[in-house]
Amino acid sequence: MNENLFLSSSCLIERTLKSVGDQWSILILRDAHSGIRRFDELRKSLGIAPSMLTKRLAMLTEAGLLEKKRYSERPPRDEYVLTEAGCDFLPVLFMIGAWGRKHRGGGQIVRFFDAQTGTEINAVAIDETTGCPIGSREIRVVLPE
Amino acid sequence: MNENLFLSSSCLIERTLKSVGDQWSILILRDAHSGIRRFDELRKSLGIAPSMLTKRLAMLTEAGLLEKKRYSERPPRDEYVLTEAGCDFLPVLFMIGAWGRKHRGGGQIVRFFDAQTGTEINAVAIDETTGCPIGSREIRVVLPE
Numbered sequence: 001m002n003e004n005l006f007l008s009s010s011c012l013i014e015r016t017l018k019s020v021g022d023q024w025s026i027l028i029l030r031d032a033h034s035g036i037r038r039f040d041e042l043r044k045s046l047g048i049a050p051s052m053l054t055k056r057l058a059m060l061t062e063a064g065l066l067e068k069k070r071y072s073e074r075p076p077r078d079e080y081v082l083t084e085a086g087c088d089f090l091p092v093l094f095m096i097g098a099w100g101r102k103h104r105g106g107g108q109i110v111r112f113f114d115a116q117t118g119t120e121i122n123a124v125a126i127d128e129t130t131g132c133p134i135g136s137r138e139i140r141v142v143l144p145e
Numbered sequence: 146m147n148e149n150l151f152l153s154s155s156c157l158i159e160r161t162l163k164s165v166g167d168q169w170s171i172l173i174l175r176d177a178h179s180g181i182r183r184f185d186e187l188r189k190s191l192g193i194a195p196s197m198l199t200k201r202l203a204m205l206t207e208a209g210l211l212e213k214k215r216y217s218e219r220p221p222r223d224e225y226v227l228t229e230a231g232c233d234f235l236p237v238l239f240m241i242g243a244w245g246r247k248h249r250g251g252g253q254i255v256r257f258f259d260a261q262t263g264t265e266i267n268a269v270a271i272d273e274t275t276g277c278p279i280g281s282r283e284i285r286v287v288l289p290e
Contacts, residue, residue: 011175011254012241012242012243012249013172013175013242013245015245015249016241016242016249017168017171017172021167022166027158027162030156034286064248085247088244088247088248088280089244090279091240091270091279092237092241092244092270095240095270096162098157098236099230099233099234099236100159100160100161101157102233103161103233104157104160104163104164105157108290109155109156109157109289110157110288110289111286112284112287113284113286114274114277114282114285115284116283117275118285120274121274122274123271123272123273124270124273125237125240125268125271126268126271127268127269128267129259129264129267130259130264133236134236137260138259140263141256141257143255
């Protein structure tokens with residue numbers, strides 16, 4: 001991983017986007033979270049050109065969100081497993097989905113439930129310290145010195 | 146807004162990404178949230194080619210996240226103001242930043258504080274119903290029938 005590339009900006013949003021910068025990468029992570037981890041399955045699920053998929057899998061692996069694991073020796077075949085950093089992307093995916101639920105809702109949609117309580121998941125981002133939803137209070141920005 | 150385009154997928158993540166699909170669009174929304182709303186300011190802040198910026202501002206306006214408002218008649222000049230849908234993107238931005246903080250931290254970074262308490266904001270996505278962090282419990286996926 002080229003650390004300089006990721007750390008050159010002082011904006012954490014920009015640093016993240018350098019690893020997971022486009023629609024395809026985000027959808028690959030979504031699929032990996034749903035258990036779709038093999039090249040052909042990803043290609044089919046996403047309807048993506050093989051060369052585009054190869055490039056993005058290499059990028060996500062290089063960025064440390066996916067890890068290549070061989071599941072067959074003959075023929076040689078790999079699958080792409082989420083790393084801890086990849087797993088940590090789930091809250092981002094849920095918040096992207098929460099925006100869609102509010103502003104692009106309606107019609108047939110995939111829904112997510114808490115397996116234990118059976119209630120539908122309603123993802124909200126809060127500030128852990130105050131407990132208040134992000135955007136509900138005034139924010140002070142401090143630039144690096 | 147072409148509703149069919151946005152609603153054709155049953156995945157809310159995909160629907161969102163069709164509106165805010167690339168790195169530039171997300172960074173434009175970040176800047177709009179910081180009060181950077183004029184073409185030349187955005188161009189300077191992002192270091193983006195004018196034609197690319199024009200295209201993305203049109204896309205975000207069409208998707209209903211930004212609204213064009215004239216601030217000068219002579220010469221004619223517009224600024225791009227966040228709509229309610231654009232404001233609602235802030236939690237997504239914070240969660241993208243939270244991932245960066247954990248996995249791309251270090252060095253000089255822009256930091257965000259609660260203006261009232263003075264404490265640094267630590268964004269966490271929770272399920273509002275259970276109160277538990279997203280990813281800490283088993284999830285059941287229900288596909289549309």
